[in-house]
Amino acid sequence: MRMAKGDERAYKQVFDRYWNKIYQVALGFLKGPEQAREVVHLVFIRLWEKRANVAAVDDFDAWLFIMARNTILNFLQQKARSPDNTAISQDVVPDDLLTPSALLEYKETLSIIQEAIQTLPPQQARIFQLSRNGGLTYAEIAAELDIAPATVKSHIIRALNTIREYVRKHGGHSMAVVWVLAEIIL
Template sequence: MYTERELVEKVAGGNEAAYKELFTRYWDQIYSTALMFTKSPEMSEDMAQEVFARIWIKREKLKEVVRFDAFLFITARNLIFDQLRQKVFTYEYGLYLTEYFKDPALSPCDSIELKEMERIIRQGIHLLTPQQQTAFCLSRFQGLKHEEIAIQMGISKESVKSHIVRAISSLRKYLNDHSDPLAILVWIMLMK
């Protein structure tokens, strides 16, 4: 059995057996982290597999990593937040949240909090100017890059950036004024 450093060095060198051992050694930790955020075993499994796929693809960069456990956690956290951010307010994730909050183990308050959170965030977006709404929604909910948004909206890339920055600032103020902790948590996930 290798030490963590030896294992990481072997994976960085392309050793598939070492990669399998790394996968086995850290799978439960990454899966559990994803499950804590998503509450979905299927989604957590997909995310954990994606984390390990990315590690293999970028294995040569592992030579620069000093603390693999910290690197692994940050990689997982960033992927989880990216995935959740992409799913927030999509039809598919809306269905997931609806099912999640129907869970009999959850209190009726959880369902009310979800509806209130959605209402507050949608109301904040509705208060943005039309240009800010469009740029923000294309960026955050459809995952388009500034260049793509600029083409779609028929404006410059700098204007897109300006609209998004102003939208984020307005929404942050709106959410702070309404001080709903759950809405602010979702907001933080959207903005990462």
Template sequence: MQKELANEKLILANIATGDQQAFGILFNFYRNKVYGYALAILQEETAAEEIVQDVFIKLWVKRQSLPIIENFGGFLRTIARNETLNALKKVALEQKKHQIANQNTTDIDSGTENEIQFRETKKLLETAIEKLPPQQKLIYNLCHIEGLKQKDVAQKLNISPLTVKTHLRDAIKSIKNFLIIHDEIKVVPLLLFFIK
């Protein structure tokens, strides 16, 4: 599977001018990644499809700023994460209102369950990152939290790109092992989106 969109910078520049065909290329390349992430968290196909629409509408609205984005993949992940979290909060709020209206506090709020699961997953992931050796943690955070490219991290830390790649690979392996040990298989789809 192709990991990066060919001529992405050019496509983003064309989208900034209002090129709908270029936007279609971007949409077709990334929509399944956004959908897969949203579905893993929301557990509902229609809601995941709405997240895809919301994310790409937001991209179109902000299209003029796309050419200056250094790491589009990281930027897209951030938007998808925020939109999904907002959807979870909305579902939780609606179901809470419904519960109060029906005076039925025994029903489990699935929206709240999803939000709790998301928080627990995030907390577990943060714990796994904290347990990494200092250099691995630094490189992981620069690449996956701050969204820098591996070559930029190598320059910033004055080390070789191969060293960055090795530390990143080891960090991801350690994080996955930590999650497996803690029986958090439910986070695997989340990792497929956040860790690549």
């Protein structure tokens, strides 16, 4: 709400919290770190431009995900159309792409991810939840469960692979999966 009123410190907090998540998603779809950084900067420029709209947003994470997704897609389209691969549209995210159907897509994929987590073996699910919900590092999880950090890492990798496969088989949307899993990992 403070950001919506123009508070630059609040904007900086949002920037610090979400920059790496958006960067990881962008990096997964773009060819290199420079392009990913460029897209992230475009997302945050657009966020500042649309800050007044944030007050009316019910689910900021989903809204920002949609903005990031659309920015990445727009960037890829612009790059494909540009012979020298340097032109980028000033209007990065058209308002009509931030639609209820895109929000529904995100929420449906989130639901499928929750179903996938329920299919994990108990120890793997517990480790995954400690990482996701508890925000614990591999070392902290290892200490809590009295296992090796390498074992924690192995469980997380297997859990992520299982979740990705489950979502793929059950019709989840890849951009939402990348966003949610980046949020879990980071």
